[in-house]
Amino acid sequence: MEREQWSSTPGFILASIGSAVGIGNIWRFPYIVGENGGGAFLVPYLITVFLFGLPLMVLELAIGRSTGNSVVSAFRSIQQRFAAAGLFIVAVVSLILGYYIVIAGWVLAYAFFFTLGRPVEFGAFTGSYLPLIFFLLSGLAVYVTVRSGVREGIERLSQYLIPALFAILLFLVVFSLTEPGAAEGIEFYLSPDFSRLADPGVWIAAFGQAFFSLSVGMGIMIAFGSYLGKGPLFRNATIIAVADILVAVLAGLAIFPLVFTAGLDPAAGVNLAFITLPAAFMEIQYGMLLGALFFVMLFAAALTSAVSMLEVPVATLMDSYGYPRKRATLLVFAAILLLGLPPALSYTALNLEVFGMPFLDLADYAFGTIGLIVAGLIVSVVGGWFMSRTRICTEIGGCEWQQRAYMALIRYAVPAVLVITLIGSLFLVAG
Numbered sequence: 001m002e003r004e005q006w007s008s009t010p011g012f013i014l015a016s017i018g019s020a021v022g023i024g025n026i027w028r029f030p031y032i033v034g035e036n037g038g039g040a041f042l043v044p045y046l047i048t049v050f051l052f053g054l055p056l057m058v059l060e061l062a063i064g065r066s067t068g069n070s071v072v073s074a075f076r077s078i079q080q081r082f083a084a085a086g087l088f089i090v091a092v093v094s095l096i097l098g099y100y101i102v103i104a105g106w107v108l109a110y111a112f113f114f115t116l117g118r119p120v121e122f123g124a125f126t127g128s129y130l131p132l133i134f135f136l137l138s139g140l141a142v143y144v145t146v147r148s149g150v151r152e153g154i155e156r157l158s159q160y161l162i163p164a165l166f167a168i169l170l171f172l173v174v175f176s177l178t179e180p181g182a183a184e185g186i187e188f189y190l191s192p193d194f195s196r197l198a199d200p201g202v203w204i205a206a207f208g209q210a211f212f213s214l215s216v217g218m219g220i221m222i223a224f225g226s227y228l229g230k231g232p233l234f235r236n237a238t239i240i241a242v243a244d245i246l247v248a249v250l251a252g253l254a255i256f257p258l259v260f261t262a263g264l265d266p267a268a269g270v271n272l273a274f275i276t277l278p279a280a281f282m283e284i285q286y287g288m289l290l291g292a293l294f295f296v297m298l299f300a301a302a303l304t305s306a307v308s309m310l311e312v313p314v315a316t317l318m319d320s321y322g323y324p325r326k327r328a329t330l331l332v333f334a335a336i337l338l339l340g341l342p343p344a345l346s347y348t349a350l351n352l353e354v355f356g357m358p359f360l361d362l363a364d365y366a367f368g369t370i371g372l373i374v375a376g377l378i379v380s381v382v383g384g385w386f387m388s389r390t391r392i393c394t395e396i397g398g399c400e401w402q403q404r405a406y407m408a409l410i411r412y413a414v415p416a417v418l419v420i421t422l423i424g425s426l427f428l429v430a431g
Contacts, residue, residue, distance in 0.1 A: 018304030064225025217376025
C-alpha cells in the first residue's frame with residue numbers, strides 16, 4: 001500500500017499550524033498570561049518555545065521523515081524495544097483526545113446557540129444531557145475528516161479553516177481595540193510584572209503551555225513528518241511556531257478588551273471561555289454576532305487539533321498492523337468515543353466524579369499534563385540518544401556548529417526541562 005503524502009509544503013505547514021493552534025491558544029493562553037505576570041510571562045514562554053519546543057518539533061519531524069512511519073513503527077525501526085514506548089505515546093494522545101472532543105463539543109454548542117441568538121448558561125448546559133449530543137457531533141466531524149485521508153481530509157480542512165481562523169481573529173482584535181475597555185484590557189493582559197519571573201511556578205506554566213500548544217510529545221509531528229517530502233525542517237517548524245505564538249497573543253488582544261468593556265472579572269481563569277466571555281458578549285453591542293464568530297473560530301481551532309490527534313492512532317494501525325485507513329479510522333473512533341464518554345458525563349446532569357473531582361478534570365491532569373510531559377521526555381530521549389546521529393544530521397541539513405548546538409539541546413536541555421516541569425507539576429498539585 002503506497003504511503004500518503006502531503007500535496008505540497010504549504011499544505012503541510014497549514015496542517016501543522018492547525019495541529020498546533022487549538023483551544024489552548026485561544027482559551028488557555030490569555031488567562032495564563034494574565035495570571036502569571038502579564039507581558040513578563042512572554043519571556044519564559046518565548047524562551048521555552050524557541051529553545052526547547054521548536055527543537056523537539058524538529059526532532060519529531062526528522063524521526064517521521066527519516067523512517068517514513070508513525071510513532072510506533074518509527075520507534076521500532078530505531079530499536080525494537082522502543083515500540084512499547086511508542087504505544088505509550090499513542091495511548092496518551094488517545095486519552096487526551098477523548099476529553100478534548102468533549103470540550104470541542106461545548107465550543108460547537110456555544111457556536112450553535114450564539115448563531116441562533118439564544119446563548120446558553122454554562123451551568124444549565126452542563127446540567128442537562130445536551131453535552132453528549134455535541135460531543136458526538138464534534139467527534140463525527142473529526143472522524144469524517146481523518147477517514148478522508150491526508151490530502152483530502154486533514155490538509156484540505158486546514159487549507160480552509162486556518163485562513164478563516166486568522167481572518168476572524170483579526171476582525172475580533174480590531175473590533176475589541178475600538179471598545180471602551182481596550183486600554184484597561186491591554187494593560188491587564190500585557191503590562192509586565194517582572195518580579196513574577198522569580199516565581200518557579202511561572203516558568204513551569206510557560207513550559208507546560210509551550211509544549212502543549214506546539215503539539216510536541218504527542219507523536220503528531222512524527223506522523224506528519226512521515227508524509228513529508230523534501231524541505232528544510234527548521235524553516236518550516238519555525239513558521240509553525242511563529243504562527244502558533246501569533247494566534248495566542250492575538251487571542252488575548254481580542255478577549256480582554258471585551259471583558260473589561262463589559263465590566264467582568266478578567267482573572268476568571270478556566271471559566272474565561274464558557275462563563276465570562278459569553279456574559280461579556282451579552283453586554284456589548286453586536287454581542288450575538290461577535291459571540292458566534294468567536295466560538296466558530298474556537299471550534300475551527302479545536303477541530304484541526306483534534307484531527308491531528310486522531311491521526312496518531314489511526315496511522316499506528318495502518319503502519320504497524322496493515323489496516324486500511326477507513327477501517328482503522330472507524331475502529332479508533334469507536335475507541336475514542338468510549339474513552340471520551342466518562343469525561344463527557346462528568347459535565348452533564350450525571351455529574352460523574354472521581355475522588356470528588358470531575359472525571360474530565362482528573363483526565364486533563366493525568367494525561368494532558370503528566371502523561372504529555374512523560375511522552376515528550378520519551379521522544380527526546382529515544383530520538384536524541386538512540387536514533388542514528390547521521391540520520392538526524394541528514395534530515396536537518398548537516399552537522400555544522402549550529403546542528404551540533406541543536407543536538408546538545410535535544411540530548412541535554414530538553415530532557416532536563418521536561419524533568420523539571422514534571423517534578424514541578426507534581427509538586428504544585430501536591431502542595
